[in-house]
Amino acid sequence: MARIDLDLSHSYVAHPQSDEDYALLPMTMTFRDGGAYALLGPSGCGKTTMLNIISGLLEPSHGTVHFDGIDKTGATPQARNIAQVFQFPVVYDTMTVGENLAFPLRNRNMPAAQIKARVGQIAEMLELNHQLDQRAAGLSADAKQKISLGRGLVRSDVSAVLFDEPLTVIDPQLKWQLRRKLKQIHHELKLTLIYVTHDQVEALTFAEQIMVMSRGKVVQVGTPEDLFERPAHTFVGHFIGSPGMNILPIESADGVIRLEGQSVPVPAGIASARGHIKLGIRPEYTELAEPGKPGVFSAVVEKVQNVGTYQLLTARVGSHLVRARLGLEHDLPEPGATAGLALLGRHSCFYRDEELIA
Numbered sequence: 001m002a003r004i005d006l007d008l009s010h011s012y013v014a015h016p017q018s019d020e021d022y023a024l025l026p027m028t029m030t031f032r033d034g035g036a037y038a039l040l041g042p043s044g045c046g047k048t049t050m051l052n053i054i055s056g057l058l059e060p061s062h063g064t065v066h067f068d069g070i071d072k073t074g075a076t077p078q079a080r081n082i083a084q085v086f087q088f089p090v091v092y093d094t095m096t097v098g099e100n101l102a103f104p105l106r107n108r109n110m111p112a113a114q115i116k117a118r119v120g121q122i123a124e125m126l127e128l129n130h131q132l133d134q135r136a137a138g139l140s141a142d143a144k145q146k147i148s149l150g151r152g153l154v155r156s157d158v159s160a161v162l163f164d165e166p167l168t169v170i171d172p173q174l175k176w177q178l179r180r181k182l183k184q185i186h187h188e189l190k191l192t193l194i195y196v197t198h199d200q201v202e203a204l205t206f207a208e209q210i211m212v213m214s215r216g217k218v219v220q221v222g223t224p225e226d227l228f229e230r231p232a233h234t235f236v237g238h239f240i241g242s243p244g245m246n247i248l249p250i251e252s253a254d255g256v257i258r259l260e261g262q263s264v265p266v267p268a269g270i271a272s273a274r275g276h277i278k279l280g281i282r283p284e285y286t287e288l289a290e291p292g293k294p295g296v297f298s299a300v301v302e303k304v305q306n307v308g309t310y311q312l313l314t315a316r317v318g319s320h321l322v323r324a325r326l327g328l329e330h331d332l333p334e335p336g337a338t339a340g341l342a343l344l345g346r347h348s349c350f351y352r353d354e355e356l357i358a
């Protein structure tokens with residue numbers, strides 16, 4: 001396993017002029033030896049570009065890639081000793097499940113007894129142990145992708161295992177199991193895993209550290225808890241969570257916050273910042289409260305939805321929609337009614353130029 005350091009930028013254009021010409025803006029990034037990482041972001045943000053630069057399929061237009069302190073910028077995927085799992089299964093139909101799993105080890109001339117032991121271990125982890133002698137040809141897409149995952153994980157001497165949206169073809173129920181399985185496998189095998197996805201649930205279940213990307217930039221690296229509790233950028237606030245964070249433009253001065261003509265005192269003990277800034281509060285921390293109390297804004301209820309395990313209240317503060325996730329035990333006001341919403345508290349975040357400041 002290896003520690004991987006990136007210090008680079010990448011443009012697919014020969015002479016980039018502006019930020020828009022870059023698939024990856026200048027960045028430095030470290031993947032710890034043995035860490036489980038997810039690269040998370042919407043389509044086109046640069047995830048695959050970063051993964052291909054790490055694997056060696058693509059050379060960055062500027063900068064370097066180091067594995068364990070050794071410059072690997074121009075090295076091929078083979079020379080980097082990387083294992084990759086793609087969106088669609090890569091298996092040999094004429095071979096059995098066991099032979100497919102053993103293939104990367106046979107290629108390295110590993111002794112037969114060791115191959116048998118390692119294949120057995122991986123097959124058991126992925127619950128393929130009862131199918132080892134079955135031919136791959138007749139298997140479902142799900143089973144074939146499990147073999148691909150197994151082939152990616154079977155070698156213990158790789159620098160890292162890279163996954164590019166590997167659960168896309170998997171049935172939803174099995175997807176849920178496999179996400180947890182991969183986390184457990186990481187725990188047991190201590191491989192450096194880098195997992196690309198645009199699905200926040202996938203990233204949050206699997207990874208220890210999540211790199212959230214937007215338009216060629218890594219906007220935050222953190223644990224699932226960091227991303228939820230203290231989004232470093234308004235994009236992370238929007239992107240993580242269901243629904244995302246409420247982000248509201250405010251004016252803050254002398255312990256009073258103005259939002260759409262309402263002036264509300266900041267509750268005692270809450271750190272704020274001055275000026276024209278943005279307030280972020282997660283729907284999970286947005287509560288109904290008595291209007292007129294510190295931190296409570298007056299809102300007009302638009303909609304109340306029962307979402308099974310909680311109720312989602314949508315209300316308007318001036319021209320801004322605010323969402324609150326509330327327990328089923330609450331008796332909620334009807335649409336059109338005026339309600340107080342507590343938006344300022346210890347979970348409030350404040351942003352200037354989209355970056356977290358308090």
Ligand SMILES: Nc1ncnc2c1ncn2[C@@H]1O[C@H](COP(=O)(O)OP(=O)(O)OP(=O)(O)O)[C@@H](O)[C@H]1O
Binds near residue numbers: 012043047
């Ligand atoms: N071979 C290429 N030539 C030119 N531009 C490219 C090439 N590959 C990607 N791009 C551009 O680089 C940017 C980043 O693309 P990339 O595929 O890395 O994003 P992504 O986050 O992986 O998206 P997706 O989830 O859709 O694969 C996009 O604007 C894309 O159009």
